[in-house]
Each structure stands twice: as C-alpha cells, then as structure tokens.
Amino acid sequence: MTIAVAADIVIDARSGRVEGASAGERVAITVLRSAMFFLKPFANVGISYVARAMRALLPSDRPMLFVLTPDSSMRVAYCDTYWSVLVSPNYAYERSVKALLKASRDVDYGFIDGGANHGYWSILVSGGEFGAKKAVAIEAASDTFCRLDDNRSLNEGRFSVLNRAIGATSGQRVRVYGAKHEARSTVAPSVDAVPILDCETISVDDLADLPEFAGLDKFVVKLDVEGVEIAAFSGAQRLLSGDTVFVYEEHGSDTRHETTRHVMDVMKLRVFWLGDGRARELSTADELDRIKKSRRAGYDMVASSSRFWLDRLDASASTVH
Helix, strand or coil: CCCCCCCCEEEECCCCCEECCCHHHHHHHHHHHHHHHHHHHHCCCCHHHHHHHHHHHCCCCCCEEEEEECCEEEEECCCCCCHHHHHCCCCCCCHHHHHHHHHCCCCCCEEEEECCCCCHHHHHHCCHHHCCCEEEEECCCHHHHHHHHHHHHHCCCCCEEECCEECCCCCCEEEEECCCHHHCECCCCCCCCCCCEEEEEECHHHHHCCHHHCCCCEEEEEECCCCCHHHHHHCCHHHHCCEEEEEEEEECCCCCCHHHHHHHHHCCCEEEEEECCEEEECCCHHHHHHHCCCCCCEEEEEEECCHHHHHHHHCCCEECC
16 A cells, blocks of 8 residues: 655546645646646647646645555656646556556566656556566666656555666666656767766666566566667567567657567567557558557557467457558
8 A cells, every 4th residue: 555645645546536735736737637638639739838837827846646546656746747647537548558468467477667757657567456566667867766766665665666778788878868757868869969867778688687577487578768679679689589578669750660660670579559459460560651640649569479478469459451
C-alpha cells in the first residue's frame, strides 16, 4: 500500500476523485479536465500549454499524487506538462502497452524499463494487477531520476532504479539533451545543441544480468529512449537470442521508419503494431506509411524472435496489408 503525505494533492486516476486540494488547485484540475475533453479529437496536443498556464495563474508548490491502482501510485509535479493527462478519469495512457502487459500477467518475466521517466510502467508492472513482476527502471537525466526514485520509495521499494542511459555498451559517458523531461535524449538535436547533463551508459544485456532478475529466463524490455533504439538493440544480443519481447516507439516524425526498418531488415525480428486494441503484424516497414497519421504522435511497436512470445502475439494478431 502506498501512503500519501499531507502535502500531496491526491487524484484517483480511475474515478477522478480529488482529495486534499485547495480551491485554486481544484480549479486548475477542472480546467485541465475541460481542456482534455476539447483536445481529445486532436490527440490532446496543446495540453502542455494549458498545464503551464495553470501553474502560472494558479500556482502551487504541492505535488500531485495519482492513484493508478489500489496498490500503485505516482507522484509528479503540480500541473506537470506531460503527466497532467492523468487528471482525466480513466485516461488511456499507452493503452495497447497496458493491454500487452496485463495479458502477460501469467508469465514469470523480468521487466526492463528503459527511459522510465517518473516510473509509470515499473510502478504498474511491479504491482498486483500486473502480476507483481521484478522490474528495473532506468532513467538518464539526474533530475528526473530523483522523481523516479521518489516513486520507488512511494511504492515500498518494490522495483529497482538506476541513473543510467541505455546504450550499445556499458560504461561510456554520454551527454543528455533536452529541456522537457519526457523528451530527454543522448542524441544532440542540432550541431549547436547544449547538453544539460551527462550520464553513464548501461547495455540491456548487462541490465538483464542484475541480481534482481536472478532465475528469470523471460523478459519484457520497454525502450523509450528517444532516438537510441538501434543502439539499445545492439546491446541486447543475449536477450535477442532468448525469450524476450521488446516494446519500442516509432515516432510519427520519422517518415523513413528507421528503427523498424533496422529491426525487420537487419535484425530479422518479427514486428507488430500495438494499435486498434490488438497486435497487428507488419510485413514490411513501409506499411507504417498508412499507420502513422500524425507527425507529433508515437506509435507503440513490439518486436521479438522468441517462439514463446510470438505464439502469444500470433494468438491476437492480424497482418497489416
């Protein structure tokens, strides 16, 4: 059981119930919910501006604590420009990923959460509704890592955290770029970009060797690593040859679909798009031309060569033509 402190504004992410909020904080939450309603047809593009406006007009130093399930909670900054979407009751955050992980509740697997941010997925996967899996959450940016570590403590320390960047090899020093905590990357966005932090790398294979995963031979690896996906795959050679399924994001702005093209054509993995409520297998990377509808959106993909995981994916899959 997670325990909120008096300073928290407690929001039930399912019912929407709000506890401990002042009048001004309740107005801010109401405005955010109204904005979510009107922005829904536009995939909630613009909600970050609304959240930023609420912080300026109705300021508060108190964090928001979202109760995700009865035994899982996540604390974020007041009117966080990314996580404020959760104020909308039953908001379907990456619902296809959630469906995959819930469907795998019966599997004894280890969860590697690459680019964990505040720890949303590690919090859920290590909780009762998702089978209480062993999980390690990795976050490169030290300031965001502090939020992640706070959420580890909030959830009784039931998952582990590392302040590292996912890379092809371990032990390399890399620079971290980006002002937004949800979009930090070790890839410079431009030749004149100024790094804000630096960090040491760790490979996916080395993560799988951590004591937390002792005795496990099946893995789910979620990669939200902002342009370092191919390097992350190259550092997972041992897991690629075993019973591992990888969940990664194809960004709408990548019209060449470079990550999926590499995964399918070079690595020879089967790839599924987690869309329309089920896994749909791709025959070629070019099929993403029809799937990607927005340059601003991310598209959740699954890749594997494991017979175990492929049999489970095949059971709910259709082929995209």
